[in-house]
Amino acid sequence: MQNATPLNVVLYVVFPYFAVGLAIVVTVMRYFNDRFSFSSLSSQFLENRRLFWGSVPWHYAITLILGAHLAAALFPSLWGDLISSEARLYVMEVTGIALAVVAILGLSLLILRRLRDARVRAVTTWMDWLLLALLLLQVILGFWIALFYRWGSDWYLHIAVPWLYSLITFNPQIQYVTALPWVVQHHFLNAFLIVLLLPFSRLVHLLSFPFTYWWRPYQVIIWNRHQKTDKT
Amino acid sequence: MNIRAQVSMVFHLDKCIGCHTCSIACKNIWTDRKGAEYMWWNNVETKPGTGYPTQWEDQETYKGGWEKHNGDLKLKLQGRTQGLGNIFFNPNLPTMDDYYEPWTYQFEELFNAPEGDDQPTARPISLITGKPIDIQAGPNWDDDLGGSPVYAKNDVNLDALSEDERAQMQELEHLVFFYLPRICNHCLNPGCVAACPAGAIYKRGEDGIVLLSQDKCRAWRMCISGCPYKKTYFNWSTGKSEKCILCYPRLESGQPPACFHSCVGRIRYLGVILYDADRIVEVASAVAPALVEAQRTIIEDPFNPDVIASARANGVTDQLIDAAQKSPVYKFVKQWKIALPLHPEYRTVPMLFYVPPMLPVLAKMKDGQYDIGALDREGLHPLISSLDRARLPIKYMASLFSAGNTNLVNMVYHKLIAVRIYMRSKRVNDVPEDEVRQALALGGTTAEEVEAIYHLTAMPTFEERFVVPPLAREQAIEATADPFTRKREGGFGFRKAPVRGS
Numbered sequence: 001m002q003n004a005t006p007l008n009v010v011l012y013v014v015f016p017y018f019a020v021g022l023a024i025v026v027t028v029m030r031y032f033n034d035r036f037s038f039s040s041l042s043s044q045f046l047e048n049r050r051l052f053w054g055s056v057p058w059h060y061a062i063t064l065i066l067g068a069h070l071a072a073a074l075f076p077s078l079w080g081d082l083i084s085s086e087a088r089l090y091v092m093e094v095t096g097i098a099l100a101v102v103a104i105l106g107l108s109l110l111i112l113r114r115l116r117d118a119r120v121r122a123v124t125t126w127m128d129w130l131l132l133a134l135l136l137l138q139v140i141l142g143f144w145i146a147l148f149y150r151w152g153s154d155w156y157l158h159i160a161v162p163w164l165y166s167l168i169t170f171n172p173q174i175q176y177v178t179a180l181p182w183v184v185q186h187h188f189l190n191a192f193l194i195v196l197l198l199p200f201s202r203l204v205h206l207l208s209f210p211f212t213y214w215w216r217p218y219q220v221i222i223w224n225r226h227q228k229t230d231k232t
Numbered sequence: 233m234n235i236r237a238q239v240s241m242v243f244h245l246d247k248c249i250g251c252h253t254c255s256i257a258c259k260n261i262w263t264d265r266k267g268a269e270y271m272w273w274n275n276v277e278t279k280p281g282t283g284y285p286t287q288w289e290d291q292e293t294y295k296g297g298w299e300k301h302n303g304d305l306k307l308k309l310q311g312r313t314q315g316l317g318n319i320f321f322n323p324n325l326p327t328m329d330d331y332y333e334p335w336t337y338q339f340e341e342l343f344n345a346p347e348g349d350d351q352p353t354a355r356p357i358s359l360i361t362g363k364p365i366d367i368q369a370g371p372n373w374d375d376d377l378g379g380s381p382v383y384a385k386n387d388v389n390l391d392a393l394s395e396d397e398r399a400q401m402q403e404l405e406h407l408v409f410f411y412l413p414r415i416c417n418h419c420l421n422p423g424c425v426a427a428c429p430a431g432a433i434y435k436r437g438e439d440g441i442v443l444l445s446q447d448k449c450r451a452w453r454m455c456i457s458g459c460p461y462k463k464t465y466f467n468w469s470t471g472k473s474e475k476c477i478l479c480y481p482r483l484e485s486g487q488p489p490a491c492f493h494s495c496v497g498r499i500r501y502l503g504v505i506l507y508d509a510d511r512i513v514e515v516a517s518a519v520a521p522a523l524v525e526a527q528r529t530i531i532e533d534p535f536n537p538d539v540i541a542s543a544r545a546n547g548v549t550d551q552l553i554d555a556a557q558k559s560p561v562y563k564f565v566k567q568w569k570i571a572l573p574l575h576p577e578y579r580t581v582p583m584l585f586y587v588p589p590m591l592p593v594l595a596k597m598k599d600g601q602y603d604i605g606a607l608d609r610e611g612l613h614p615l616i617s618s619l620d621r622a623r624l625p626i627k628y629m630a631s632l633f634s635a636g637n638t639n640l641v642n643m644v645y646h647k648l649i650a651v652r653i654y655m656r657s658k659r660v661n662d663v664p665e666d667e668v669r670q671a672l673a674l675g676g677t678t679a680e681e682v683e684a685i686y687h688l689t690a691m692p693t694f695e696e697r698f699v700v701p702p703l704a705r706e707q708a709i710e711a712t713a714d715p716f717t718r719k720r721e722g723g724f725g726f727r728k729a730p731v732r733g734s
Contacts, residue, residue, distance in 0.1 A: 040451045041733065200734060
């Protein structure tokens with residue numbers, strides 16, 4: 001491995017494993033021991049108007065951006081085919097940049113709202129502020145990379161994806177990332193920091209997106225005792 | 233036939249004195265907590281009035297309940313995909329300003345204020361921000377028509393009335409109002425359950441109580457819009473929705489809910505009804521004027537052997553069937569047909585029924601006199617004939633209790649009037665016999681029925697008002713598991729303090 005300084009090993013091998021491992025363990029523990037704390041902790045009830053202009057753009061943009069990151073990592077060959085034509089690459093990059101702008105604006109509005117509205121501030125914890133700061137940093141770094149380190153939708157496949165694969169297969173290859181510009185390195189590390197915070201913050205709400213609503217029956221009936229089967 | 237049991241309720245509005253004892257009993261037990269200060273699981277509104285939260289009946293704004301869409305029943309709020317799409321921002325959510333911002337007073341300032349020329353005051357302090365607030369509204373701000381030119385004129389039910397009728401209700405010297413106590417309706421087709429993306433709200437199979445799992449709620453907020461009665465509330469501190477639980481821990485230990493138990497006017501009745509769960513959608517889909525009638529048909533006769541057999545097959549216990557046979561609710565709603573559901577047009581098939589109030593109806597005045605001009609021509613007793621000249625227009629009552637069907641409301645009132653005339657003839661002896669007969673005929677009732685209505689309205693015992701079904705949870709557990717091994721496992725309440733997650 002090139003550049004395998006102790007610091008790099010800690011940052012790109014130990015830290016990602018630590019972050020993901022802890023995130024999984026703590027999430028599971030929190031789910032089974034303190035399910036009450038799983039909530040999106042919406043503050044819409046306290047402030048309705050500004051939330052719309054922040055929450056909707058932020059959530060949709062970040063979901064799409066995150067989805068693109070995941071799709072490229074999960075299906076690299078499909079992604080490679082997708083951006084193989086110049087036109088499609090341009091569309092991809094422009095869409096990405098536009099979404100980044102939307103996400104940054106949305107998140108900034110949400111932060112401003114939280115700062116300015118006394119009621120919302122009353123239900124804000126220091127963890128919320130930390131999370132907001134990290135998320136803002138992350139999207140700004142991503143935006144920066146998209147602007148100044150061109151064709152990320154392409155090089156992501158050859159730099160980040162192999163590194164992530166090497167981590168998943170327990171054969172860490174840090175040479176993919178250690179020589180990158182510091183902006184890109186920060187983007188990677190900050191991502192794992194956010195993963196690390198997931199079980200300790202309100203971010204757990206993204207694990208509880210209620211997909212089942214699409215198919216569950218409208219009415220839910222729960223019997224204390226299943227009368228039809230329990231009759232003895 | 234798929235018979236289930238439902239704990240159901242009747243509120244007799246003629247007896248409600250608007251004392252709010254029910255609200256306080258409920259608040260002291262359940263919502264005297266941080267995040268729940270603004271919640272009134274039980275509240276008493278003045279009608280006409282905009283209620284709590286303000287204009288909760290305006291479903292064009294809040295989109296509560298169901299509507300018929302090409303013959304199918306659809307949530308008025310949104311479809312499933314739209315529900316998930318709106319998860320980041322619910323466009324139909326009432327905010328705290330539509331209820332009120334809870335506050336306390338800085339009482340210590342009364343003691344700590346430095347000596348001066350002015351009387352020290354205790355400034356109001358928001359219970360959310362801890363900062364001084366300028367109070368704009370509070371619970372029951374328009375109680376007893378306080379500020380009615382501002383509040384009551386916005387009552388959604390006034391839309392059904394003509395200008396004259398509206399003016400008649402607001403004539404200063406003849407102002408007319410009544411009280412409408414409201415709790416969760418524990419509907420058969422609840423909009424909150426259907427709207428919850430997380431599936432956190434459910435109806436208990438055994439008794440039909442609608443509960444909201446605090447562990448499953450993820451604060452998606454759709455229940456608040458989905459419930460047309462605005463009886464699910466968002467706890468701003470814990471980030472979870474909450475609602476009336478019909479005091480199920482009390483029911484399970486044989487006591488009526490606190491609001492029922494504490495009711496000073498004794499307006500409340502509690503009992504079990506048996507209903508056919510296979511017909512819920514059919515009943516909820518009936519055309520608007522037929523909704524009340526349809527809802528009556530879903531309630532089955534607890535003495536019918538077929539019904540009993542089907543109930544037993546569903547595991548309804550003999551004690552529950554026995555409770556259903558004694559149920560005061562069954563009598564008011566199904567036998568006597570004098571209790572009506574609130575806003576059946578929301579199509580949630582509510583299980584709380586109201587006997588409409590009669591006093592204001594029978595007192596319309598003209599030039600300071602009771603308007604009995606046409607009586608000679610009609611040849612009727614004033615009590616019978618005054619319905620059409622009611623100070624509270626029948627249309628207003630129909631807008632509240634029968635989806636606009638004035639016939640049904642008239643029938644209810646004719647029967648209630650018959651009870652009055654019959655009992656007056658018996659007690660005071662000043663009503664001619666033919667008028668009594670006429671009143672009974674007009675009310676479609678008999679002397680025996682009238683006596684029964686009178687008894688349950690005016691003279692009921694505690695046990696007649698509250699036929700609390702045996703819901704003992706311990707026994708239910710006993711049937712499936714050794715209670716000894718289950719010791720300290722179940723029971724009511726949190727094992728951990730319900731604190732806001734990070």
